Amino acid sequence: AAKRDGRGCARVFNRSMLLLLEQRENLRRSLRMALERSELYLEYQPLFSTPSSVVGFEALLRWRHPEIGTIPPGVFIPIAEADGLMDEIGRWVLEEACREATTWPSSLTVSVNLSPAQFLSGSLTDSVAQVIDAVGLRADRLEFEITETVLLEQTIDNLDTLNTLNVLGIRISLDDFGTYYSSLSYLKNFPFDTLKIDQYFINDLETDQKSQTIVRSIIGLAHGLGISVTAEGVETKGQARWLKKEGCDCLQGNLLGRPMGAEAARNFVRRSAHVTSSGKEERNRAV
Numbered sequence: 001a002a003k004r005d006g007r008g009c010a011r012v013f014n015r016s017m018l019l020l021l022e023q024r025e026n027l028r029r030s031l032r033m034a035l036e037r038s039e040l041y042l043e044y045q046p047l048f049s050t051p052s053s054v055v056g057f058e059a060l061l062r063w064r065h066p067e068i069g070t071i072p073p074g075v076f077i078p079i080a081e082a083d084g085l086m087d088e089i090g091r092w093v094l095e096e097a098c099r100e101a102t103t104w105p106s107s108l109t110v111s112v113n114l115s116p117a118q119f120l121s122g123s124l125t126d127s128v129a130q131v132i133d134a135v136g137l138r139a140d141r142l143e144f145e146i147t148e149t150v151l152l153e154q155t156i157d158n159l160d161t162l163n164t165l166n167v168l169g170i171r172i173s174l175d176d177f178g179t180y181y182s183s184l185s186y187l188k189n190f191p192f193d194t195l196k197i198d199q200y201f202i203n204d205l206e207t208d209q210k211s212q213t214i215v216r217s218i219i220g221l222a223h224g225l226g227i228s229v230t231a232e233g234v235e236t237k238g239q240a241r242w243l244k245k246e247g248c249d250c251l252q253g254n255l256l257g258r259p260m261g262a263e264a265a266r267n268f269v270r271r272s273a274h275v276t277s278s279g280k281e282e283r284n285r286a287v
């Protein structure tokens, strides 16, 4: 996580924080209360269709610890997972993100990351149906992001869960594609709407022929299967240009918009709409 340069993430990762982290037990105990104390919150990072309009946001979980400061999810989610807290936290994330999405124009989607605990809990499909009903979000405006680690066991139960979500109209994307095992049988057996190519292959796209070949192949493979492709971690105009040229459907990354608070996201939407309709200078058009 420390290698990520996301603003307010790596930078707050200082010595005192490391000391506290060593006392994992402390963190674990305060995490138990973080929800009640409203220390958890969401940031939203915009997703852009090519050529250049906002199509939705990914909700990203943050913990504002009273003493340590903002702790990135890569640090505390594994603890929450191990401690059996992720199911409850995940339910909160889902409801909060869906409620926020109802304040956006109805063409925009919200993407919510699912942890293995949540996915495997058995109550996911019931609770998601309840949540979207309670907040009044159209099912096709919600997208779940899951990683292959969730699907390590390709069981009938997993397939059932994904199919039920699919029938509800909820979209499913396979996150961090290209890392982990990338078994093609996932693509054959599970109903994905989107593949998100991990930033590992995007970072050196301008200089590394192998990354280019891999990304080009993933795009071809996905499109052949009727699956759309999103590139994660787009940081340069060169990367964005290359990805557009190769037919990548969506871009996400600091070049186009960093994760931002709920209010900033609302303003971002308003500004984008204004800019697009005015037809003058397209400010969010980074490329």
Ligand code: C2E
Residues within 6 Å of the ligand: 004, 005, 006, 009, 045, 059, 060, 061, 072, 073, 074, 077, 090, 093, 113, 114, 115, 116, 145, 175, 176, 199, 232, 233, 234, 235, 252, 253, 254, 255, 259
């Ligand atoms: P992810 O789902 O792959 O999310 C993308 C990560 O890449 C985010 O890190 C985002 O801030 C970062 N990112 C986006 N654009 C750029 C860029 O241009 N450059 C770089 N260097 N990084 C970029 P973040 O917010 O630290 O989240 C890390 C991971 O934590 C997520 O990876 C996801 O797996 C997990 N996570 C976040 N929120 C939740 C949640 O609510 N529930 C669960 N289960 N997992 C979550």
Ligand code: MG
Residues within 6 Å of the ligand: 058, 113, 145, 175
């Ligand atoms: Mg994700």
Ligand code: MG
Residues within 6 Å of the ligand: 175, 176, 196, 198, 232
């Ligand atoms: Mg990802």
Ligand code: MG
Residues within 6 Å of the ligand: 176, 198, 199, 232
């Ligand atoms: Mg990733």
